[in-house]
Amino acid sequence: MIKQLYSIIRLEEAIQTMEAGADNIGLVPMQKGGVPAHRVPLYRVDQIFDECKKRNVNLVAIMLTNDPEEMLDLARRIQPNILHIAGDEYAADEEFARRLKEVAPHTALMQAVLVDNHSAVERAKKFDPFVDYILLDSGLAPDTGIGASGLTHDWSIDAEIVRSVKARVIEAGGMGPDNVAEAIRQIRPYGVDSLTKTSFKYDGGDMEKNIPAVKAFCENADKAARELGL
Ligand SMILES: O=C(O)c1ccccc1NCC(=O)[C@H](O)[C@H](O)COP(=O)(O)O
DSSP states (O other), X not given: OEEEEOOOOSHHHHHHHHHTTOSEEEEEESOSSSOGGGEEOHHHHHHHHHHHHHHTOEEEEEEOOSOHHHHHHHHHHHOOSEXXXXXXXXXXXXXXXXXXXXXXXXXXXXXXXXXXXXXXXXXXXHHTTTOXXXXXXXXXXXXXXXXXXXXXXXXXXXXXXXXXXXXXXXXXXXXXXXXXXXXXXXXXXSEEEESGGGEEEOGGGOEEEOHHHHHHHHHHHHHHHHHHTO
């Protein structure tokens, strides 16, 4: 079971998050979109990525910008393991997937899908032919994109999506140590993602990973997956 932990800002918390069990760590490289306090300067993205490589952990670059050219420039510059499109006005299409392969041949494409009602199943199926990962998420974060809401949604829709697509599905939205095992039992995703419930959130949008909560999230996810033989 892949455990994906967002949103990393500092080098030390990146290392601690990996050592607490993360398989994927996500951060918002400096860009136009998103909360300014979440954005990570590119020199630090490089430092964090170096630490990821030492530990065989994937770096996920979160795109909150709605400008595909900016996304492709960042992909070319960083060459992350995964590029995650989470903005609220731009979603990947076949042309974007093709151009991403040109500028970053080893970068996988992850598209966020908002699960607000049953039409999410059709939306996920539309992305399925050209994305590597689908991230199922809740709500709209104010002034950013899909996610970071700390809220869950109707998991029966997610379970249907997992059965309907070939892309790897990462389950997100209000996931924490308290509910990750039940989510895995109900949805059977490829991976699970957490931001709010494994972070301290401070005034002005600054955040920091809560390392004991990260550890509990990873342990509970692994235990549930083991019990289910996933
Ligand atoms: O990572 C961010 O800073 C971010 C900001 C705004 C929207 C989404 C963002 N991250 C994307 C994610 O995939 C989150 O981990 C996901 O939405 C889960 O969030 P939460 O419900 O808070 O656990």
